[in-house]
Amino acid sequence: MTINKDQILINQIVKGDTSAFTVLVDNYKDLVFTLALRMLKNREEAEEVAQDTFIKAYKSLANFKGDSKFSTWIYRVAYNTCLDRIKKNKKHLNDVPIDEFTEHELKTIDNALQQLMTAEKNETIKKCIAQLPSDDAFLLTLYYFDDLSLEEISKVVDLTPNNIKVKLFRFRKKLASILKVQLEPEIIATYERERR
Template sequence: MTNNDEHYINQISMGDTNAFAVLVDRYKDLVFTLALRMLKNRDEAEEVAQDTFVKVYRSLKRFKGDSKFSTWVYRITYNTCLDRIKKNKNFNSNYSVDEFTDLQLKSIDNALDNLDLKERQKTIQNCIDHLDEEDSFLITLYYYDDLSMEEIGKTVNLTANNVKVKLFRIRKKLASILRQHLEPEVIEYYERER
């Protein structure tokens, strides 16, 4: 928890509701992005983001500071998304995991590197949208929000080692999806180069 977050949390505990608006403003984009990655629906993500901040406000007294405030907010977001998914069973898209060798993963990485930045980001984002809810969430925390394995573990209630294994599997799933979205001749070129 940054000292800055701690300052606002103390202000809120003394009755300053405006201080909560600062925290909401600081974390709203992050919460919305995480919810959107899991739910893959803008309206649902907006509702979950609102629900998350209501829960954060109501349970702020229980925040002990053993983890970063952002990690605590991620955890509430994650759990709120899971609750929403349980309610609406229509959120599901699973891709099978093909067995990829390190060489094939490297070929896909090289093919991605060959795309211009905007095109690469769009391709990766489209592929992440095909992952299931939890996988999208984990990959977002790791690659977009640069959280450590330990921080992700605290967020989703797993050990850092389990997070590492899950991220490895997710990367293989993502490779399977990317392979379907990239031009086959581009991938074949990089496989021949090896």
């Protein structure tokens, strides 16, 4: 959706056109659900949070000024709704223990990832991201899968772009420790096939 098309829909909704809201929900429901699922790690709760997100968005749509893209605004609503749900459920997610990684080790893991087929790689990364705490998974999803810029992410989570950059680096190290465990069997199998 372009910003203009979103704004046209928003104007129609504010004037009372509920069918325009259905179109807006259809355009963003998959993104909102995916982000909720990454944070909550529970399908039913993610579905409920996605619904709550769109209810909140509908009620406060008149306040959307268009200072940022609508997608950024709806991400922020979804993010805050997920945080509320986590606090409500008092979920305590375990941190992934990490060893110190050097830049060389991170690059080695990146190179190993490039050897996997793209679809296989994405599936492996998604499974590994699911093992991270909610905030880590959320930010990595926004940056690597939804291709949001640091500035766009900073508007969603209300942190500076530089702070996001530092967090992404730390989360990438955590992800690397998980990927290393996942990839080592794959690398060994590839090596053995090549030696035959």
